[in-house]
Amino acid sequence: MNVFLHHLTKYTGLSQLHSRTLETLQVNLGARCTLECRHCHLAASPRRTEAMSETVMDQILTWLAGSNCQNVDLTGGAPELHPLFHRFVTQLRNLSVNVQVRTNLTIYLEPDMAETATFLRENQVALVGSLPCYLEKNVDAQRGVGSFQSAIQAIRMLNTLGYGLHPQWPLILVYNPGGPHLPPEQNRLEATYRQLLHEQFGLFFTRLITITNMPIGRFKADLRRQGREEEYRTLLEESFNPKTLEGLMCRNQISVRWDGQLFDCDFNLALDKPVEATHSNVAELSATDVIRPIVTGPHCLACTAGAGSSCSGVLV
């Protein structure tokens, strides 16, 4: 029994975590990214070449057309880099599903990306943009020199399009810690972001979500280099909060990798731990696969620490 299941059993008597209804399909379009962040759980970079095929995209569209799932969350890497990104988003919107894109923000400053933001606006696609701090030196340390100023420039451009200012164009910013500690309280941090980004740069955003760093991928390698892996593992374990179990995102979400393989979440995807369902590929996904035992591991303690963590922020 892994340490997460040990805690689950201790507090709930259950020996396994199970999914419920499927509310969100998370689609990972590929591992290529313009950045190479120190905390990236997927170890995305400009050198990664994995990308979803047209066939898998069609399988997703077919499945969505016959399902009640109303939300699609596009991620990567940088999903905007996918050559069929515009076409796929258009097809998803034609199915009347809500679409949101997880963006590194700076991508919209790339020369051939200028029209992508306008395209997303026209299609009323929500944006979830990574800005791990309101301080330049912290963002640059995590994401590369110059990345803070580029993100500020990108948010300014998105604001001119209405993002972060009008309800139909949400701009959600994402904070994650710069080191082996839990995020600060989400609402208080949002107020600080709002004040500083407005005062210093005249920027607007819809809301801020905090995400706890997963001890996997590049963040794990970083912890190991600093000799702080054990310290972080202990922090997550000691911060276990049973109230977060109810809202864990894997209970209402499934992730599709670029090759069609299904995972309980993007973290299990990064660890290459597929779903334990009858079918583990989107081409065969059926209603019975939606309700399944969730594949867990010690990394799940990052979702249950403190106020909890998910792709939508805190859980309690």
Ligand code: SF4
């Ligand atoms: S964390 Fe996001 S922006 Fe940074 S390398 Fe990974 S996918 Fe790219």
Ligand code: SF4
């Ligand atoms: S890491 Fe994934 S499977 Fe584990 S609790 Fe978090 S969302 Fe669920």
